[in-house]
Amino acid sequence: MMNSNAASSSTANPDAAGSPDPPAPRRSSKRPKYSKFTQQELPACKPILTPKWVILTFLVVGIAFVPIGITSLLASRDVVEIVDRYETDCIPVANRTDKVAFIQSNASKTCTRQITVTKHMKRPVYVYYQLDNFYQNHRRYVKSRNDEQLKKRSKTSETSQCEPEDTTPDGKPIVPCGLIAWSLFNDTYTFSRNKRQLTVNKNGIAWKSDRDHKFGKEVFPSNFQNGTLIGGAHLDESIPLSKQEDLIVWMRTAALPTFRKLYGKIEVDLEENDIIDVILENNYNTYSFSGKKKLVLSTTSWLGGKNDFLGIAYLTVGGLCFFLALSFTIVYLATWRSFLPVMEQKSRRALSKFLEPE
């Protein structure tokens, strides 16, 4: 099946074997030195795609992939995920004709939702908010921050790249500056089960590296959200940036326009058919760009969150390989007897065409 070129050539090529030993090397000879490398005779192997070989390969791939696919699909199915879309429902019916005006008004935006737990959810239960049609990956948006400023207190006035949210009209630097921070998500959720408050742990929701290295412990927000146009959430000026985990999560911009960001963790198990009451402040304006807002409760498995794609992909490829292996086997078994002489004949004819008609 495998043919080792060099192994065969070094034994079967008398020419190559004969020449390497130079007869008494003469002075200042230009004779190239012999080595398997320079003579391009290094051992190599090259698979020849014979039917048996191909079928076997497909079979092996199929055997490997289908179990992987099944396992990852099962892992994904194990994850319990509850999604509640609320951006329309949380607007009073009367205001639904002009949602943007409502969200920009000062009216109370508190809204209650009820979520039924469909299946037992093992702690920790992660709480996400999911935004839709929000281009956090827009070039202007992505660039609009200053990492120096976020990191070091001494660089507070460093606001380049942050325009137009760089300074207050009277020239004071905004900390944290830029569009990303300015547009910080400001919906809030409070969960209760059977009238008992469920605590949402908001510690450790951001990347450790971000907390430790990208956002300074001595950098405190200042002049933030003081402009005429309020983007999103306000920040507590007494808490350093490295502790403002909501901000840190938000500032790690999403790659795609539909994204989830971690809001917090519920550190208790949720039982099946539990009714969770959510009181949420629907503050964030996604209505101008008709973006959806969703609240997501989800557990995780060893493979992460709920995502069937990987399992399905593995299963598809594995199945395809099985199918190909099977059909090749059938074709091969059905035809190999008639197929072999044809091959031989062809190669013989090709050969004879170039040989001397002696």
Next chain:
Amino acid sequence: MAGNRRKKHHFSRIHAFSCGKTSFKGDHSLIGGPGFSRVVHCNDPESFEASVLNYSGNYVRTTKYTLATFFPKALFEQFRRVANVYFLICAILSFTPLSPYSAVSNVLPLVVVIGATMGKEVLEDWRRKKQDIEVNNRKVKVHCGEGAFDYTKWRDLKVGDVVKVEKDEFFPADLILLSSSYEEAICYVETTNLDGETNLKLKQALDATSNMHEDSNFQNFKAIIRCEDPNANLYTFVGSLELEEQQYPLTPQQLLLRDSKLRNTDCIYGAVIFTGRDTKVFQNSTGPPSKRSKVERRMDKIIYFLFGILVLMSFIGSIFFGIATREDLQDGKMKRWYLRPDDTTAYYDPKRAAVAAVLHFLTALMLYGYLIPISLYVSIEIVKILQSIFINQDLHMYYEETDKPARARTSNLNEELGQVDTILSDKTGTLTCNSMEFIKCSIAGTSYGRGVTEVERAMARRKGSPLEEEVTEEQEDKASIKGFNFEDERIMNGSWVNEPHADVIQKFLRLLAICHTALPEVDEENGKISYEAESPDEAAFVIAARELGFEFYERTQTSISVHELDPVTGTKVERSYSLLNVLEFSSSRKRMSVIVRSEEGTLLLLSKGADSVMFERLAENGREFEEQTKEHINEYADAGLRTLILAYRELDEKEYKQFNEEFTEAKNSVSADREELAEEIAEKIEKNLILLGATAVEDKLQNGVPECIDKLAQAGIKLWVLTGDKMETAINIGFACSLLRQGMRQVIISSETPESKTLEKSEDKSAAAAALKASVLHQLIRGKELLDSSNESLGPLALIIDGKSLTYALEDDVKDLFLELAIGCASVICCRSSPKQKALVTRLVKTKTSSTTLAIGDGANDVGMLQEADIGVGISGVEGMQAVMSSDIAIAQFRFLERLLLVHGHWCYRRISSMICYFFYKNIAFGFTLFFFEAYASFSGQPVYNDWFLSLYNVFFTSLPVIALGVFDQDVSARFCLKFAFPFVTVPSVIPRRCTEYPV
């Protein structure tokens, strides 16, 4: 003084045509005019007049760059590539906010790539620089006043200096020969470096300066030379020497060219006239035409195509971006408020969305730039250099005998080797060894020599006779003497005295020993004599004479001394012949003669020449053996041998005296047609000859040539042989090297027919030419008909055409027909073709069939062909370096071509093409992910990857695997490449040629 004059006189008589009194010809009137304005103050380079002229020094620079010009020039070279210009623009734009990437990450790859290529240039130039330094610091003796000569570096030579060059030294600049260590002021010059000819050329100084043999003579020497301006023509020179108010004409005969070598002469004195870049050799050195491979040209097209895609992608992106941006702010309402469309810069301004879109277009051009592989060119260059190292290192292409490995002089064309469709080959020195071996002779109507030629062996092989076996066995135990492969006990070892025509044999051998222009060189250690001859043929004759008992051992200007075997006593005797005249060989005369006086005082005219001119010059009583000799000559020609007729005649004193007077007068005449005049007079005396016999020398086929040609034919490569030889010889060689086979039908197109001969002699030249052309056309049409009508069973066709017919066949209106016919034929042989015709045929094949041509040759006459062809392969053989210098790849033997094409060509082609495909694949696959991401980022120009990852992707992360593929990949091993050469046949353009491996 009188003695000197007499000797000089003798000398000029000996070399009838090349040496003679110089005269002012028409050209000399041009001196002082435009193009002929150079004035040289000999021996006075420091004078005021000389310094006014301000001619350049003798410093030469062959490097491409100097320290000052390196950066501008090398950068310019780099940015001639479109892709590099694009990347430069990107790099400049990356300093503006337009850029999606940071400036450094954008500039760095360009710097790395350009830096690598420029580094390579520096390395190459440095090698040249070292060579220059070596040459410029060579030393030569220069007159430094007061008759003293002192060593000076070549670089410090000035126009007008008088230099003294010693034996085996190179001339430091173009010199005018003033005098030499010979009384006659002659010197021998070897011009191998200039034109590849190995024979020695004779130069002679003017009478006026020839008597200065001592250093001290130059103390008060003053002369003014006026001559033509520097030009590239090696064979012409017009000038005059003003010495003591007398004008003397200067011709090429006095000109010693830089880089040629002084031989057989102790020393010469010369005046420097052209220095440094003005010398003829430098004026001649034009860089070889830069050749690019087809793959590379196609690659350029793909790059343009990718540019097209890039622009299209950017355009689409810009439209979407423009629309999205405009919608961000409508009627004062912000849509994507988090982008603050109300307070923005021009790049994202919804109010001027069109401008934003145009600016975005520029951004996108940079963003998707990863479609264009920035490191492609440099990677390919690296790969090709490594590939050519492998070619140079191949032991199978190393020739032990001359200690020469293969040498890829340009690495540009490696992969082109795998696409060769037609090989145009020289014959002499390429297919054959160009070492002539004396193998047979016919004396007095009897054929001697039992050696078997390659051609005869091939013929025997075809007929299946067992001859071959015996011969090879016999050959092994024979001690080989170079140039001598003669075996016949009837005349060897002195036994010729017992043959029936012993006297004729004696004369025959004596003629071989005397009638030549070779110079003997006695090895001081063992007393053995070797010869330095103008042509290998001539050397073979002298060696044959030596081996048969007539050892030529000394030549003076006036005599030739030979050790002869005395037939009566059986002992060796020394005999010396005083040499009176040498009537030299020329291609028009096709013969050479010497006139000698033997010790007995008889005057002898000894002559040898081509059969076509010699038979008609025989005397009535000299035709005794004519019939048999003719028969033998035909036999020899059939055996692929070169033949010459030997004849002699005794002259009586009166006749000679008259001839000599006329001849001397003709030579010293001042008219321009002096040479024709001398030829005419020579012709008068070369008649009424008595036939002695004929010689046959074999130009041996190189080892393995037939096998190699067979293999190449199997691979579907066509071989055309372009040779200067006679048709018969060419056909025979064709058979010998299995280019022609039994069962092939030959289409012979010739203008050497009797009718055409008569046509040529007619008065009306244009009518004759027209008639000849019509005849050639007719023959071509007949051949074409044969080709069209032929079916497989009749066997393939072979086209054989001679030089004269070729002239007509290459005319514009006929050449298409000729080409059609030639392509249809399995083998093509063009005989009697000139160097120019060789180049023309090559060009015809190259342009009209657009297939890849490879020219292979070894001599200066092949240079045109080598430069014209897509690939020029030089054989580094005996005929000097000219062909090698203008070739792309040099190999030592024709048979190495097989490995070069079928193994290295195949590999390199496959490697380069798969490498290029790999390159485009990885870049397109990568570039498109950027585009697809844009669709999810509202085409805002945000790259999906980190800047540094992006820029290193091309330059580092992905270049090594590709380079490894390009250097090491083997689809099949060398053994299989050679064994199954046929997959070479199909030539789908860029798709790598497949070579299917068969399990054995």
